[in-house]
Every structure is written in structure tokens, then in C-alpha cells.
Amino acid sequence: MSRFKYSVGPWNVHEGADAYGPATRETIPFEEKIKSFKQMGFDAIQFHDDDAVPDMNNMTQDEIIGEAKKVKALLDKYDLKAEFVAPRLWMDKHTIDGGFTSNSKEDREFAMWRAFRSIDIANALGCDKIVLWLAREGTICYESKSPVQTTKWLIEAINRMLEYDKKIKIMIETKPNEPVDRSVCPTLGHAMAISSATIDPSRVGGLLESAHAMLAGLDPASEIGFAMAMGKLWGVHLNDQNGMKFDQDKSFGVENLRTAFNQMKVLMENGFGKNGEYIGLDVKVMRTQKQDGSYKHLENSLKIAKMLEEKIMKFDYEFQKKCVEERDYETLEMYVMELLMKG
Ligand code: 3MF
């Protein structure tokens, strides 16, 4: 029995298209996906604004809220919660040069419209968290934007969201690059600094994705620990990554098992989940997978996470203390390796 509640987004089950090739699997309807998520043991669903309300750009605020309420009824039917809503600010023609930090004022206003509607959708779905994955907030040509101005625009946009809804909480999902070359807010350290510069730091925190930390050359467990020390880690996207290349969204733990162990360990030791936080997955199944294997990466990631929970329950803190007292870290390291490798 896991001590955590787990969440997943509908985009975790996808058709297999990548930058160099088309889809390899059929689209699975939204309701079928969430039904399967429930059967697999997930407790909550992560949403993009247009996962909940497709075609929202062509709808009024009332119409958007009406559609979102239908999705809430569907969640209720399967006894699932909504964890967060994230404005998808990277697909639209208005966000070619970024959203909140676009050089175009009109496009910055479009990004705000999507952010405000995301808050409306979150309220209709009964959740109080917005995620900002700042996909195109940065540069692909360094001289095209001022790093000072873009940082200020980002803080201003967050302030406007905090003013729009006095209860909403914002989690910044940091990523150093891809699709941009250089992001405005690449690490959780940056997110914490942005938080403290807003009008209500108590409502601005972070979401750490394992692969994103690795792309920044950082250890995800340390990023998690840093934000937890600030009381501001409100979400995670656990997955894995083979080195500093494109964002792979591999199943949790399949490349870096010890790092995965330490992510779970820091979450468990510091009471993650005590305020209702979910352990989120953000994983992609391999493009080679056939239709009937569309969920295998989720099953595997959940299984690995839960197996690591069990390992951590067995972690001998007395033995660790002794090794630390004796400054015998070689023995401590070997203890961890044996713990992970023994059945
Ligand atoms: C990209 C991501 C995103 C975000 C999602 C929710 C598509 O690297 O991780 O997944 O997690 O948009 O904010």
C-alpha cells in the first residue's frame, strides 16, 4: 500500500509521433484514458487547459466554464480529482515567440487570457493549482529579448494571476531548454526567486520534473530537497532521462535507479503529500510500442515508484548514522547499492 497519491496527464498516453516521424498508434478517447488511469491506481488527473476544453480559443468564458463542468462530472463518475490546470502556451500561433514574455504585446495579452481561463477551468474542476511550464518563455536568438525585461514580464504575469483569483496557487515547472534554447526560468532556484519577487510568495511554488533537472545538469533529488526546504514543492513529474540531450520522458527509474531512489527518499523523509500533494508522472511510452502497450510505461513507472517506496522503508537509518559518524561513506554507498540490487 503506497503512502502517496499519484497523478497522470492524458498526454502521457499518446500516438507516438516525434519530430521526425508520424504517429504509430491510434488516438484513445479521453474518457477511455481516465477509466484506465483509475484502474491502474491513479488518484488524480493533470490537465492542460485545452485537454479539458478543446477549441477553447473559439469559446466565451461562460462556454468554457460550462464545458469544464462536464469534465468535472466525468471525473466524479470515476472518483478522480483534478490536480492542476496548465495553460498550453506553446501550440498557438499567438505564442510563436513565447507567451508572457513574447515581444508582441498582443500575444502577451493572449497568454494572459489563456492563464485566466485556465484559472476558471481549475475552479470548475475543483482544484486550486495552476502549473506554468514556460515552454517558449526564453530565446532562440539571444539578442532578441532582454533577460531583465522577460524576467519582469514573467513576474508581472504571475502577479496578474494572483490578483485574478485570491485562492489560486501557481507552480512553476522549470526546464532549462527545449523548445527554447535558453529559458527565462531554468531551475527551481530561479522559480523560488521569482516566487519571492511576486505580490504573494506564499501562493507561488514549484513543480520539479526529473528529466528537466537532468537537462540542467542537476540532480533531481537535490532540486526537490531545495524547494522542500523553502516549503514550496507542491508537485513533481517523475520520469527519467539518459544524459543531457532531448527531453526523453522515460519511465521513472529506468536509466538512473539510484537517483530515482533518492528522489523518492527525499520526498518520503520530508512529508511530501501531507498537504494533499500528488506524485505526478510525466512519461512517454516508446514510439515502437504497439497499440495494446500504450499504458505500459505508466504501469512500469508506478511499479518502480512503489518498489522504491518499499526499499526506502527498509533503509537502515541507524546504519547510515554509524557510517556518517565514522566518515565511512564507501561502506554507506555499498549499503545503498546492495539495498537496491538485492531482491
Ligand atoms: C514538457 C513537459 C510538459 C508539462 C505539461 C504540464 C507536456 O517537458 O514536461 O508536458 O509537464 O505541459 O505543465
Ligand code: MG
Ligand atoms: Mg512535465
